Amino acid sequence: MARVALEQLREARPGKVVIEFGVDLSVSAGAVITEGQAGCHLDVTVSWKGRG
Numbered sequence: 001m002a003r004v005a006l007e008q009l010r011e012a013r014p015g016k017v018v019i020e021f022g023v024d025l026s027v028s029a030g031a032v033i034t035e036g037q038a039g040c041h042l043d044v045t046v047s048w049k050g051r052g
Contacts, residue, residue: 009046018045 009017020043028035 005044012046014046015049016045016047019043 022041022043024039024041026037
């Protein structure tokens, strides 16, 4: 999936691409760790300069 997205970005020829990757972790603990959760997010910003 990432390869397809990268190929499409290359074809679109943007002037700038910004990719932010984040990981969210949370743990519920008592005497021992009883529960853990993890998630992630990916923000992609693509921009072009005008022809002026």
